Amino acid sequence: MIIIANWKAYVEDRGRAEKLLALSKKLARTSENTLVLAPSAPFLGLLAHNNKSRVAFAAQDVSVTTGGAKTGETTAQMYASLGAAYALIGHSERRALGDTEADVAAKVSHALACSLTPVLCVGEQERDREGRYLSTIREEITSAFAPLTQKERMKVIIAYEPLWAIGKTADSAIRSDDLSEMALYIRKVLAELLPGKNASRVPVLYGGAVEPGSARELAGATSIDGFLVGHASVDERSFAALVKELS
Numbered sequence: 001m002i003i004i005a006n007w008k009a010y011v012e013d014r015g016r017a018e019k020l021l022a023l024s025k026k027l028a029r030t031s032e033n034t035l036v037l038a039p040s041a042p043f044l045g046l047l048a049h050n051n052k053s054r055v056a057f058a059a060q061d062v063s064v065t066t067g068g069a070k071t072g073e074t075t076a077q078m079y080a081s082l083g084a085a086y087a088l089i090g091h092s093e094r095r096a097l098g099d100t101e102a103d104v105a106a107k108v109s110h111a112l113a114c115s116l117t118p119v120l121c122v123g124e125q126e127r128d129r130e131g132r133y134l135s136t137i138r139e140e141i142t143s144a145f146a147p148l149t150q151k152e153r154m155k156v157i158i159a160y161e162p163l164w165a166i167g168k169t170a171d172s173a174i175r176s177d178d179l180s181e182m183a184l185y186i187r188k189v190l191a192e193l194l195p196g197k198n199a200s201r202v203p204v205l206y207g208g209a210v211e212p213g214s215a216r217e218l219a220g221a222t223s224i225d226g227f228l229v230g231h232a233s234v235d236e237r238s239f240a241a242l243v244k245e246l247s
């Protein structure tokens, strides 16, 4: 399984970032899971420097632009040169701050151009009985995939993160049967965009109120390939328990 720890802006202190990395390195030594840390840009630069462990790094976002006279931007190339291997793109917290579908598509392309694996975050605001939320997921995937070649599409990871679950506790995580259904739906959309069996090779992760208890249940009862974890990934006890539950 792939476990991505999205530290968001929770970690603001260097000492805490270093402690979480030390814990992750220790966990990675005995876990068959792929552990990926997504710290803020400055801490990614600090922690990924000379990293020789099995822990990998992800940008929390990349700039919609490439380099040049763009004050304040942190480009995909910068993250790649610091040692990131992945980039979260289209997180709902970025979309809420103005990222459009076109921005998300451009960011996915920039990440791929710099050999970063894009983790494309998709998710509906809320569920409705008529199933309109499914078209949100379809639209978010198809618009980000539109400019990509078949080969590039194969390199993307999808992270399904329903907004109604993000930031809540495990009780609010999605039910496993609903997640199974959504994973199937995502694969159906991918099958329209990728020929042959390639759609089944694109990893699909889940994020939203993932804590040790919910992670175990969801991993056991669904076909998802891993988790994108927020608040539980910055609490040492929770993160250790979560990684162990999934090992």
Ligand code: 13P
Residues within 6 Å of the ligand: 006, 091, 161, 165, 166, 167, 168, 207, 208, 209, 210, 228, 229, 230, 231, 232
């Ligand atoms: P929580 O795990 O805090 O719900 O956050 C999920 C998320 O947004 C991960 O990217």
